[in-house]
Amino acid sequence: MKIDFSRGVWNTDEVTYAYTYRFPGTPEFHQTNDCVENRPDDTCRFGCDWENISLLTRSTYTAGTRIAVRCAFFDLGAPLITIADRIYDENGEYKYGDYIEVVLYKNGVNVWRMQMDENKKVTWKKMLGVEFPVSEGDIHTLAVDMTKDGLRIEADEHRMFWRCEDLYESFHLGIDACEGLNRFYSMEITKL
Numbered sequence: 526m527k528i529d530f531s532r533g534v535w536n537t538d539e540v541t542y543a544y545t546y547r548f549p550g551t552p553e554f555h556q557t558n559d560c561v562e563n564r565p566d567d568t569c570r571f572g573c574d575w576e577n578i579s580l581l582t583r584s585t586y587t588a589g590t591r592i593a594v595r596c597a598f599f600d601l602g603a604p605l606i607t608i609a610d611r612i613y614d615e616n617g618e619y620k621y622g623d624y625i626e627v628v629l630y631k632n633g634v635n636v637w638r639m640q641m642d643e644n645k646k647v648t649w650k651k652m653l654g655v656e657f658p659v660s661e662g663d664i665h666t667l668a669v670d671m672t673k674d675g676l677r678i679e680a681d682e683h684r685m686f687w688r689c690e691d692l693y694e695s696f697h698l699g700i701d702a703c704e705g706l707n708r709f710y711s712m713e714i715t716k717l
Contacts, residue, residue: 543619552576563702581699593668595710602705
């Protein structure tokens with residue numbers, strides 16, 4: 526599956542807007558000529574001034590899958606790849622609670638594991654942090670290979686690995702705009 530986020534080229538046949546249980550609201554991406562982006566949010570109550578927006582695949586995948594995105598960010602922006610255990614239908618609004626984030630930001634890459642309890646409260650733990658400078662405004666490629674024993678991560682020319690022996694048996698893949706201005710140009714999912 527390959528999605529080019531240019532105006533008039535993509536649709537939601539293979540992906541859907543879905544939202545973490547961490548935050549309220551259901552914003553959708555703003556379309557520009559060559560990408561989608563999030564916008565300022567003056568109603569935000571969770572510590573930032575920008576919309577948090579996710580698009581996840583309708584289909585599920587398993588180990589042996591690669592996702593690659595072309596993205597850019599500004600200031601505190603943190604474009605990320607989401608690996609979600611499952612999607613819940615909450616009266617027509619799609620939500621997710623157990624997931625992994627592979628985050629690109631100005632100081633490198635972080636991997637976060639999010640876990641939801643029986644009350645739908647999501648907590649998080651940083652599993653990996655690799656520091657290197659990442660330029661604002663430039664288009665970067667962030668890719669993750671899901672293997673049976675972990676995640677192989679590529680951020681432009683940087684390579685890293687996070688051992689994860691309990692990766693979800695199947696999962697939804699997608700993108701998320703977090704903490705600042707983020708732009709997504711494309712997303713491609715392939716089998717390894």
